[in-house]
Amino acid sequence: MIMLYTVINGLLIFSYWLLIACVTVRILMKRRAVPSAMAWLLVIYILPLVGIIIYLLLGELNIGxxxxxxxxxxxxxxxxxxxxxxxxxxxxxxxxxxxxxxxxxxxxxxxxxxxxxxxxxxxxxxxxxxxxxxxxxxxxxxxxxxxxxxxxxxxxxxxxxxxxxxxxxxxxxxxxxxxxxxxxxxxxxxxxxxxxxxxxxxxxxxxxxxxxxxxxxxxxxxxxxxxxxxxxxxxxxxxxxxxxxxxxxxxxxxxxxxxxxxxxxxxxxxxxxxxxxxxxxxxxxxxxxxxxxxxxxxxxxxxxxxxQVIASGPGFPEGVIHQALLIAIYAARKKLVITTPYFVPSDDLLNAICTAAQRGVKVHIIIPRDNDSMLVEWASRSFLSELLEAGVRIHQFEGGLLHTKSVLVDNQLSLVGTVNLDMRSLWLNFEITLVIDAKAFGNNLALVQEDYIAHSRLIDVMVWSKRPYWQRIIERLFYFFSPLL
Known part of the structure; x- marks a missing residue:
């Protein structure tokens, strides 16, 4: 009986590690961003079995x-x-x-x-x-x-x-x-x-x-x-x-x-x-x-x-909205204004925004002060320090949950639609964005964004740098999971 128990226990342990190995190989073989792959590996190793189930449910784009x-x-x-x-x-x-x-x-x-x-x-x-x-x-x-x-x-x-x-x-x-x-x-x-x-x-x-x-x-x-x-x-x-x-x-x-x-x-x-x-x-x-x-x-x-209208989702050109955002940000010469309720950008988008500010573009990001998603709110906070140090002006809207998704480049090029600046919108969901090349429309959008800024509180870089240490720990914890949000 003891030997049978030992054999069964050994088989279960072997099966478990074999399953982890198979999922690990599957994650590594899929060509995905390194932060996303590392986040998934972290999930399956920290949460035994549960992490594997989560990956099988949510880890790959499968429409059936x-x-x-x-x-x-x-x-x-x-x-x-x-x-x-x-x-x-x-x-x-x-x-x-x-x-x-x-x-x-x-x-x-x-x-x-x-x-x-x-x-x-x-x-x-x-x-x-x-x-x-x-x-x-x-x-x-x-x-x-x-x-x-x-x-x-x-x-x-x-x-x-x-x-x-x-x-x-x-x-x-x-x-x-x-x-x-x-x-x-x-x-x-x-x-x-x-x-x-x-x-x-x-x-x-x-x-x-x-x-x-x-x-x-x-x-x-x-x-x-x-x-x-x-x-x-x-x-x-x-x-x-x-x-x-x-x-x-x-x-x-x-x-x-x-x-x-x-x-x-x-x-x-x-x-x-x-x-x-x-x-x-x-x-x-x-x-x-x-x-x-x-x-x-x-x-x-x-x-x-x-x-121009850009659509994303299974069956549509992969990553095209993400590419369009990058091109728009790098095209900015004078001013870039972004409004989004959920700000969990890819490394490429984060670097593009910081680079724009560092080359002299006036960059403004408007996000809601209070968010309906605690996970996204904390993950979003983990990106703010780098943006503030680069010279980006971040405004927290106080007039409700700012749900508008817009990008305005030099008051000429506008992107408006359904896309949040997070991984879910950029790589997963069925989304739509309009790309509008029109000075008059850009001026109208600028007036709306200025009104948003007027009802927002500007984050002071010195005050932000003095926030409690426990907040920084939580921000970094959620940062690890940001590729999965």
Whole structure:
């Protein structure tokens, strides 16, 4: 009996270390950033067995076999769609400003399409005014409405959006609604999905959260885009979820969420539609056939706004948003302003920002003083010392949870959308960013950012250097896990 116990115990120990060795080799064989690899090795060695399970669940980008096959099948169709769109040469930009030239070259070579002109763009900073405009546009829709959001939470003015969407479906407008399963969990537990489907709205729960799927795909991979497309002509995107700030996460103690959206009219809506239709087929298996109005934008007139849209996530060019951010930062000559609610940058982005400040660019980073994620808040703090020493001015916004994601370079080049400056947005989730080469829009964005700064507290480098030692220990601890956040 003792010998049997010894043999079983030995086999268990051998199996355990063999499992650790296999996972270690798998981590090392995957070409990933060294900090990320080291963080994962730290997790599996510090947390025996639990760390291995966490890695198997969250360590690799896996959308599941079915979605992978659908993405593979839709790719030739999407490429043909882009080629058809290129026949309309009058909607494509032939030149860009000096600060924007490199980033638009990147987008053209990696995504197959240059920047689009003929767009009207409006910057929206008030949630209720945004909702009012959206309800109006939905009410005027004649053919189709496509919507995707990470969070849709019923209550307040959001119920009016739902009513407008159902009314549009009843009068014959084709309405498609994709919502993330995790972000919109409360919505899918309400009566609204049934009401909407009964009215004719096609409601899809994206990346369904289920214990059965736990080991079949990565559960923390989320659909984080926010888009509304109307009649292939009007579009919205930005940081705002479909929530009423008066009711959303009030118990978090961070105040109301402060967001930014853009409303556009023009060919950029077609480019965003290509992204939406790819997402739709990956999730549902249903192909949305293009019609003439998708690819023949005769009614578009010239304007000075050149816009490019960048999409990320499985099936899209890997790391392109990260590359675009780096190019934008290195292109700055006078001033760089960044707003983000979650600041856990890659080493490349951190070095680029510090280098910009050290070569004389006036660099401002605006982050919320209070964050709804304790892990991200502490991890973010670990980067501030290096930034402050480089001369970066860091502002802590005190008027609520600043949820706006924006980058402004020399008041000319703007990046706005859904992307946070953290690993999850840059390398994992389905995200969208607009790259806007327009002086007027840049000036408007600058005014908004200046207002954010006016409602912020500037971090003093001397005061920061004297913070308690226990805080520094916690910051460094969370820094080790920052590649995983």
């Amino acid at each position: 076999k079915r979605r992978y096959e659908r993405n593979k099948a839709v790719s030739p169709f999407i490429n043909q769609w882009i080629n058809n769109l290129k026949d309309c040469q009058h909607i494509f930009a032939t030149q860009n400003s000096e600060v924007a030239c490199s980033i638009f070259q990147l987008c053209e070579h990696r995504q197959g399409m240059s920047g689009l002109i003929g767009n009207k763009i409006e910057l929206l900073t008030n949630t209720y005014e945004t909702i009012k405009l959206l309800i109006r546009d939905i009410g005027l829709a004649q053919r189709n409405i496509e919507i995707v959001f990470y969070i849709w939470q019923a209550g307040g003015v959001i119920d009016q959006v739902a009513e407008a969407l159902m009314a549009a479906a009843r009068r014959g407008v084709l309405c498609r609604l994709m919502l993330d399963s995790a972000g919109s969990a409360h919505f899918f537990c309400s009566h609204y999905p049934t009401m909407m489907r009964d009215a004719g709205v096609q409601v899809v729960e994206v990346l369904h959260v289920s214990i059965l799927c736990l080991f079949l795909r990565r559960m923390d991979l989320r659909q984080h885009r926010k888009m509304v497309l109307i009649d292939n002509y009007i579009s919205y995107t930005g940081s705002m979820n479909m929530v009423d700030p008066r009711y959303f996460k009030q118990k978090a103690g961070v105040g109301q969420w402060i967001d930014m959206m853009t409303r556009m009219e023009g060919p950029i809506t077609i480019a965003m539609g290509i992204i939406y239709y790819r997402d739709w087929e990956i999730e549902t298996g249903e192909r949305i056939q293009s019609s003439a109005e998708h690819i023949i934008p005769d009614k578009y007139t010239y304007s000075g706004n050149t816009i």
